[in-house]
Amino acid sequence: MNRFARLLDALAFTPSRNGKLRLLRDHFAELPDPERGWALAALTGGIDLPSAKPAMIRALVAERVDPVLFTWSYDFVGDLAETTALIWPAPDAVAERRNAPPPTLAEVVAELTAASRAEVPALVAGWLDQLDATGRWALLKLVTGGMRVGVSERIAKTAVAGLGEVPVEAVEEVWHGLRPPYEPLFAWVTGAGDRPDPEAAARFRPMMLSHPLEEGELDAMAPAEYAAEWKWDGIRVQVAATGAERRLFSRTGEDVGGAFPDLVATLDFRAVLDGELLVVRDGTVAPFSDLQQRLNRKTVGTKLLTSHPAWIRLYDILVDGEEDLRGLAFDARRERLETWFSDRRPARMDLSPLIGFTTWPELTELRAGARAAAIEGLMLKRRASPYLSGRPKGHWYKWKRDPLTVDCVLMYAQRGHGKRSSFYSDYTFGLWTEAGELVPVGKAYFGFTDDELQQLDRWVRNHTTNRFGPVREVEPGLVLEIAFDGVQRSTRHKSGLAMRFPRVARIRWDKPAGEADRLPVLEAML
Amino acid sequence: MTQSVPAGRVRPEDWLMVRPEGLYCAPADLHVDPTRPVARAVVTHGHADHARAGHGQVLATAETLAIMASRYGAGFAGRTQALALGETLSLGDVRLRLAPAGHILGSAQAVLEHGGSRVVVSGDYKRRRDPTCPAFEPVPCDVFVTEATFGLPVFRHPDDAHEVARLLEQHRRNPDRTIVVGVYALGKCQRLLRLLREAGYDRPVHLHGALEGLTRLYGELGVEVGPVEPATMAARERLAGAIVLAPPSAIADRWARRLADPIVAMASGWMGVRQRARQRGVELPLVISDHADWDELLATLRDVGAPRVWVTHGREEALVHAARGMGIDARALALVGFEEEGS
Ligand SMILES: [Zn+2]
Ligand SMILES: [Zn+2]
Numbered sequence: 069m070n071r072f073a074r075l076l077d078a079l080a081f082t083p084s085r086n087g088k089l090r091l092l093r094d095h096f097a098e099l100p101d102p103e104r105g106w107a108l109a110a111l112t113g114g115i116d117l118p119s120a121k122p123a124m125i126r127a128l129v130a131e132r133v134d135p136v137l138f139t140w141s142y143d144f145v146g147d148l149a150e151t152t153a154l155i156w157p158a159p160d161a162v163a164e165r166r167n168a169p170p171p172t173l174a175e176v177v178a179e180l181t182a183a184s185r186a187e188v189p190a191l192v193a194g195w196l197d198q199l200d201a202t203g204r205w206a207l208l209k210l211v212t213g214g215m216r217v218g219v220s221e222r223i224a225k226t227a228v229a230g231l232g233e234v235p236v237e238a239v240e241e242v243w244h245g246l247r248p249p250y251e252p253l254f255a256w257v258t259g260a261g262d263r264p265d266p267e268a269a270a271r272f273r274p275m276m277l278s279h280p281l282e283e284g285e286l287d288a289m290a291p292a293e294y295a296a297e298w299k300w301d302g303i304r305v306q307v308a309a310t311g312a313e314r315r316l317f318s319r320t321g322e323d324v325g326g327a328f329p330d331l332v333a334t335l336d337f338r339a340v341l342d343g344e345l346l347v348v349r350d351g352t353v354a355p356f357s358d359l360q361q362r363l364n365r366k367t368v369g370t371k372l373l374t375s376h377p378a379w380i381r382l383y384d385i386l387v388d389g390e391e392d393l394r395g396l397a398f399d400a401r402r403e404r405l406e407t408w409f410s411d412r413r414p415a416r417m418d419l420s421p422l423i424g425f426t427t428w429p430e431l432t433e434l435r436a437g438a439r440a441a442a443i444e445g446l447m448l449k450r451r452a453s454p455y456l457s458g459r460p461k462g463h464w465y466k467w468k469r470d471p472l473t474v475d476c477v478l479m480y481a482q483r484g485h486g487k488r489s490s491f492y493s494d495y496t497f498g499l500w501t502e503a504g505e506l507v508p509v510g511k512a513y514f515g516f517t518d519d520e521l522q523q524l525d526r527w528v529r530n531h532t533t534n535r536f537g538p539v540r541e542v543e544p545g546l547v548l549e550i551a552f553d554g555v556q557r558s559t560r561h562k563s564g565l566a567m568r569f570p571r572v573a574r575i576r577w578d579k580p581a582g583e584a585d586r587l588p589v590l591e592a593m594l
Numbered sequence: 595m596t597q598s599v600p601a602g603r604v605r606p607e608d609w610l611m612v613r614p615e616g617l618y619c620a621p622a623d624l625h626v627d628p629t630r631p632v633a634r635a636v637v638t639h640g641h642a643d644h645a646r647a648g649h650g651q652v653l654a655t656a657e658t659l660a661i662m663a664s665r666y667g668a669g670f671a672g673r674t675q676a677l678a679l680g681e682t683l684s685l686g687d688v689r690l691r692l693a694p695a696g697h698i699l700g701s702a703q704a705v706l707e708h709g710g711s712r713v714v715v716s717g718d719y720k721r722r723r724d725p726t727c728p729a730f731e732p733v734p735c736d737v738f739v740t741e742a743t744f745g746l747p748v749f750r751h752p753d754d755a756h757e758v759a760r761l762l763e764q765h766r767r768n769p770d771r772t773i774v775v776g777v778y779a780l781g782k783c784q785r786l787l788r789l790l791r792e793a794g795y796d797r798p799v800h801l802h803g804a805l806e807g808l809t810r811l812y813g814e815l816g817v818e819v820g821p822v823e824p825a826t827m828a829a830r831e832r833l834a835g836a837i838v839l840a841p842p843s844a845i846a847d848r849w850a851r852r853l854a855d856p857i858v859a860m861a862s863g864w865m866g867v868r869q870r871a872r873q874r875g876v877e878l879p880l881v882i883s884d885h886a887d888w889d890e891l892l893a894t895l896r897d898v899g900a901p902r903v904w905v906t907h908g909r910e911e912a913l914v915h916a917a918r919g920m921g922i923d924a925r926a927l928a929l930v931g932f933e934e935e936g937s
Contacts, residue, residue: 080868081877094767133747134919140912141748145867154748154866201750201866 069199071099072107072173073206079217088219092227096254105249106173108228110210112221114248117180120188120211122148128193132157149212153205156196170198174249176207182329184369232257245312252312270313272321273340273386273394274457275306278447278464285465286428295398295451296423296431299444299466300381301356302346303363307380308387309335316345327368331378334415339408340387341380342455344420348379381420382409383447386455394455401455435467444468472553472593473573474499474585478546479508481528483538491521492528492540495572497548499563499587506544507563509590510552515572524575547576547584555593565590604709606737606902609688612928617715617739619706622688624653626704626715636690638717639701640665640780653677655692657700657815661780664811677702679728695719696730697884698781699817703733711736714898718743718907720883721890722754725788726781726817732897737904739927740894743885744863745909747916751863751887757880758786758793764857764878765837772853773878774838776845776860779805781884783839784812786861787819789882790837800825800833802840802849830854846875863887895922 075095082088092111096104109115129138129152138155145151171179176195183191192211196204209215222236225243228250229236234257242264246253255261305324306317314335316325325332328345347354347362354376362368362376385405386394393401402422409419423446425431435446445468453463476497484493494513498506516524527546534541551573558566565587610619616628616635625632631648638644638654640661645654647666652659656676663670677683679702682691687709692702697718704715714735721730744751765773777783783805790799798821801809809819825838834854844850845858860876863883871879886894895903895917903924905913910926917924 081871081879083877087877134916136915137747137912140909141746144746144909145748146869150868151748154750201752 069171069173069176069195069207070203071095071103072110073199073203075107076206076209076215076217077202079219083218085223088223089227089230092219092224093230096228096231101251101254102174102249103172104254105251106177108224108250109177109248110173110215111217111219111224113215115177115210117177117211117213120192120208122212124189124192125149125152125208125212128152128189128196129155149208149214150205152196152208153201156201156204158197170200170203171195176210177248180211180367181326182367182369182373184367187369228253228257232259238263247313264312270308270310270315272306272308272315272317274321275304275319275342276384276455276457276464277319277459278466279459279461281448281465281467289428289448291425291427291431293451294448295402296425297383297420297447297449298423299447299468300344300346300353300420301444302344302353302359302381305343305345305380306386307335307339307341307343309337309339311338324363327362328378329368330373331380331416334417337412337414338389339385341382341405341417342384342386343380343382343417346379346381347376349377353379353381378416380417382417383420384455397452397454398449399451473549473551474509474590474593475547475576475579475583476509476550477506477544477581477584478528478542478548479506479544481524481540481542484513488521491525493521493525495524495548497550499585499590501587507587508561509563509565509587510550510561510567510570512548512550512570512572515551516575520575544581547579547581548572549574549576555590557594563587563590565594604711606711606713609708610706610713610737617927619688619708621708622685622690622706624685624688624690627717634685636692636704637662638695638704638715639697641698641718644717647671651675653683653690655679655700655702658702659700660811660815661700661808664807665780693731693733694728696721696724696727698724699727699784699812699815701727703731705733705735713737713739714900715739716741716894718885719894720886721894722751724785724884725792726785726812730894732894735898735900737902738895738898738900739904739906740891740913741885742891742905742908742910742913744883744887745891745905745913747888747912749863749866749887750889751866751881751883754789754882755793757861757882758789761837761859761878761880762790762793762795764859765835768857769835771855771857772833772836772838773857773859774840774845774850774853775880776842776858776862776874776876777805777839778862778884779808779841782861782882784809784817784819785884786839786882787822788817791820795837796820797836798823800836800838802838802844804841804844805839842874892916892920895920 075091078091079088082091095107125148133155141155142151179191195207199207225239226236229239246264252261252264256263304319308315308317314332315323316328316332318324347358358376362372362378382405385401385408388404388408393404423434445466448465448467450463456463476499478495479498480496481492482494483489484491494511496508496511498508501507528540528542531542531545532540533543550570552567552570554568555565557564609621610617615625615630615632617626623634625635627638627644628635629646633650635649636653637658640658645662647670649671651673652671653675659674659676677692679692679694682689689707691705693705695701695703695717697720701717703717706713712735714733716739718741719730777786787799801822802825809822825833842860845860850856850858857877858875859878859880860874861880861882863881863885864870865879866881891913901923903917903922904927905924906927914924914926
């Protein structure tokens with residue numbers, strides 16, 4: 069970091085283009101990987117760090133410096149980062165500083181990338197204690213995103229090109245396929261490696277998605293033509309690694325690798341793979357809620373990395389080295405996947421096993437046992453199907469474990485209690501009999517948001533056909549998807565059935581009431 | 595805060611006061627570093643904001659008198675009297691002694707005793723080692739009059755050796771270019787020469803004409819600076835790869851631009867603040883100062899242990915604030931004619 073700081077400092081004071089070029093070239097020539105690559109990234113805007121707000125810097129200083137003196141100093145210097153860098157009191161314990169050498173730029177980037185927002189201030193303060201004034205200034209410029217030292221991306225690339233016999237245009241050509249810290253680029257221009265292939269950029273291949281298995285569809289399907297595997301309860305991801313790049317994409321092609329540095333670090337191969345992202349401890353898949361703690365984070369702390377290790381259970385292989393396998397049939401791809409896996413033994417992956425079966429009833433029985441955590445149900449994949457993008461019909465089916473949901477029709481609504489007393493918030497719903505009559509099967513009063521409650525209340529008021537005290541009867545026009553834990557015979561209901569813990573899973577504003585479920589569907593769940 | 599005065603003592607402000615021409619000690623009829631001609635002056639050091647020509651009598655170290663004579667001519671004062679460091683002179687019932695200030699060659703603090711109390715007027719000073727002059731001596735006193743040129747906590751000067759190493763690294767990396775360093779003619783120039791020699795640089799250093807006289811005088815006064823040569827434009831080709839020292843006014847001007855692809859450097863405490871350096875068009879700022887930085891100022895207040903401190907010559911308000919935080923009765927001494935010296 070101190071070397072990088074001296075470079076920044078010198079650049080800031082060097083007006084001429086040639087002078088800047090010379091400084092950059094010397095720096096790139098003298099520093100090892102990945103330090104020089106991170107410097108290049110910092111100067112070309114290629115580092116995306118959680119930015120520290122000026123308020124955070126002020127708060128750190130306020131803990132250490134008289135606020136009056138700070139204000140006067142800031143007035144005099146005119147720049148927050150510079151004032152802070154100059155005024156920061158050196159730690160008293162010289163021994164302590166000796167034990168902790170100043171961080172490298174690579175360390176700063178790695179730790180900041182892995183840190184949560186709450187961890188940033190302590191990290192920055194620790195480094196400020198270890199760096200000299202120029203180092204502190206550069207660090208603060210880096211974390212506040214104010215790296216204005218008059219270096220254009222073009223000058224930086226020209227300096228890299230100047231390390232060897234490579235024209236800057238050639239650097240531009242491969243640039244878009246590269247990522248910090250640019251080891252292959254430096255290797256190439258210094259003659260220590262091949263030209264990076266700009267096509268080697270780890271890009272996303274659109275995923276193949278499945279349809280829910282509709283009732284009765286199995287009857288038309290030949291068991292021998294399908295492979296079955298468990299549908300793991302994680303996040304579907306695509307791994308894309310080219311040697312130069314390692315990416316982890318979500319189903320929609322969003323790069324989610326930043327939240328999973330532990331996994332990304334192990335992608336030391338060249339392949340594109342399809343799998344389920346999970347948290348796995350000692351070979352056991354943790355509940356989805358554990359995975360959720362690692363999601364939607366731009367960065368993740370070391371504690372969480374240890375307590376919630378990320379894992380990928382592989383379903384498919386799309387690209388092996390240079391070879392695009394997507395045109396092959398599922399069976400052929402599976403064979404390639406198994407070969408690839410046994411050759412590579414990737415550190416944080418395993419294979420999603422295929423489930424042996426010969427008849428549908430046999431599989432149905434297996435599926436019934438799939439209530440264990442982390443298994444959502446089954447996937448059926450046609451053995452002859454290539455890997456197709458999107459949601460093509462007739463290839464892949466998801467057969468979720470017992471849904472225990474039925475689509476019911478709203479029949480009556482009743483005012484709630486307490487703060488809900490002005491809303492119609494308790495709903496009685498029914499199913500169609502074979503005779504086309506609607507019979508009540510249960511009552512639900514939760515499972516919807518406050519916004520949805522207001523919409524439901526409005527719908528009830530606008531579609532009332534009858535009033536009985538606090539209860540309104542409504543026309544049969546709104547479908548509610550009801551989830552429940554079980555169903556049993558009951559003499560208290562006209563339908564003869566009673567649900568356990570029914571709740572509104574979804575309001576099907578889109579679904580015509582006539583297409584709601586019939587009573588036999590519920591009877592089948594007895 | 596008011597200071598109780600023991601019986602028999604005279605309060606320092608009753609015998610030492612601020613006058614338009616400078617700090618005046620009435621019972622000795624003596625001014626300290628007056629900026630206008632007076633009958634009798636003690637001059638702490640040779641810098642122009644402290645040492646003026648035209649006084650009736652000047653008391654100073656022999657080195658300061660020599661420097662004044664070299665700058666203003668032999669007749670710069672009616673009479674002069676050299677005082678050795680540590681030597682005591684009685685002027686009426688005031689005792690005057692000079693103590694080393696560590697600022698430049700010949701620099702001294704004026705130690706004044708009268709009516710049972712002692713006031714030390716530091717002049718300009720620094721606390722770190724300077725190979726051209728003896729180190730500052732902390733003198734315990736009742737009132738300490740301190741400078742505050744770098745009286746903000748953003749001024750924390752690095753080691754001289756570190757800065758000289760940066761200069762020499764630039765020199766090594768740019769063998770075809772001339773490095774021209776802006777230095778004040780008195781003090782900084784000769785100190786930098788000595789620091790370069792201590793860092794092992796033994797090639798001739800080229801001097802702008804304006805620096806030659808005082809550097810020669812330093813040599814006569816016993817401060818050896820190694821081989822120096824005039825930086826004349828006739829020798830322009832030979833100046834590629836050389837280190838040239840020049841007064842600050844010359845480094846940004848046409849004179850410097852005629853050098854071989856010059857790298858403009860400047861050696862000054864102000865160089866610690868980037869904006870200051872950039873305003874002067876400096877490419878290589880070297881933080882080498884002859885004034886105490888913030889930490890040195892605070893350390894000196896602790897070392898002299900004065901219950902009262904008068905602050906002048908710079909950023910009075912911040913140092914007054916910090917001194918009060920240390921339990922010291924501090925206030926700004928409004929001195930006229932003392933401009934920011936810029937060294
Ligand atoms: Zn001075
Ligand atoms: Zn001065």
